[in-house]
Amino acid sequence: MTNFTIGEVSASSGVKVPTIRYYEQSGLIPVPERSEGNRRLYEQADIRRLIFIKHARELGFEVDAIRALLQLQDNPDQPCTVADQLARERLIDxxxxxxxxxxxxxxxxxxxxxxxxxxxxxxxxxxxxxxxxxxxxxxxx
Known part of the structure; x- marks a missing residue:
């Protein structure tokens, strides 16, 4: 398992470091493990999740809607009606x-x-x- 620093994750995802910290505090991304020097250590899955969040933000989804979409992504066997409804509401906006x-x-x-x-x-x-x-x-x- 490869670990990435917050700077590397920022460069890979296109999400700024303070925004990554905000998403962590907001619960949009899991709290990462820490190195012996107390540095955050992220995984490839965190980068993919940040890219998802960034794309959703670019489409104008609010944080609560993104949280719901991420929960759906984490449970792929669920029906996509909630995702459809969130996208439909965004389109109306x-x-x-x-x-x-x-x-x-x-x-x-x-x-x-x-x-x-x-x-x-x-x-x-x-x-x-x-x-x-x-x-x-x-x-x-």
Missing amino acids: VEKRIVRLTALRAELQKMLESCAHGRVDECRVIEVLSNHDECIHHQAL
């Missing part, structure tokens, strides 16, 4: 965010198109930012 971002984009485009590029007292950007009721995205929220 992403779609809602896309709607909000699309409205924000439209508002910014409208502000820029309305700007006469004159003086600040005539600036549509400043006017809209000063009066939230004039925002398109305000109605979308």
Whole structure:
């Protein structure tokens, strides 16, 4: 069994050292063994788990959802309905965010198109930012 230092695990997984410690404290990865010098010693399975967590975070899963997904991964004989539901919930969140971002984009485009590029007292950007009721995205929220 090969043991890796936290620095080696960080380099292999792409997860920063403080984040690895946080995941350890949060229970997302098991507490590693310690060397005689009290250094953390990780295994290849820990690296794979960190890569899983990193990918889940990149997809926007919250820590609690990742914890649930890891529990499922640790018990592969279970049905995947919980994993499907977590992914479905994440997709709904992403779609809602896309709607909000699309409205924000439209508002910014409208502000820029309305700007006469004159003086600040005539600036549509400043006017809209000063009066939230004039925002398109305000109605979308």
